[in-house]
Amino acid sequence: MLLTELNIDDLNQLMHLRVERLLHLFASTLPNCLIQIDAGELLSVYCPDSTIVDDLLDELDDLCHHAWIILGVNTVALYFGEEEILQASTYIPE
Template sequence: MLLTELNVDDLNTLTHFRVERFLHLFATSLPSCLIQLDGHQTLTIHCPSTEIVDDLLDDLEELCDRAWLILGVNALCLYFGEEEVLQTNTYYR
């Protein structure tokens, strides 16, 4: 028997810490965005302005690398308003 077992609250806390770490790495752009993680291992970022979209696109390789390493997602989607700006894999093989 394990000395400690993870429950749903523990998993939610770990997910929260991973998201906070990810946000901290892109502190100039991501805190004003709506971030969603879904069950299909996709990170969706809803941007409030085109300037933020441009900043994220400029850092796309690093954004994808960190999303894959920290959050474990396989895809990333950027939205401005209701329009999808980008959909890409987070890893390159």
């Protein structure tokens, strides 16, 4: 069996595919937003419209759960304009 290491391009491609999967799951809201992942720990979602923020707040539990499973982030932060609306942990206690 041949073992290969992932290079930086491979890792970037994997992260891109993970983000695409998350966007697909939240197709009515997230594709309209700017998504940023900081050091693999924080998913920042910058929303251009307050109705998108409201929709994401309604789906917050699902968003946090899927962000943790798909992206491995610990926290989700929602922004409207420059203002942080909410920061939520993706950890869901059993």
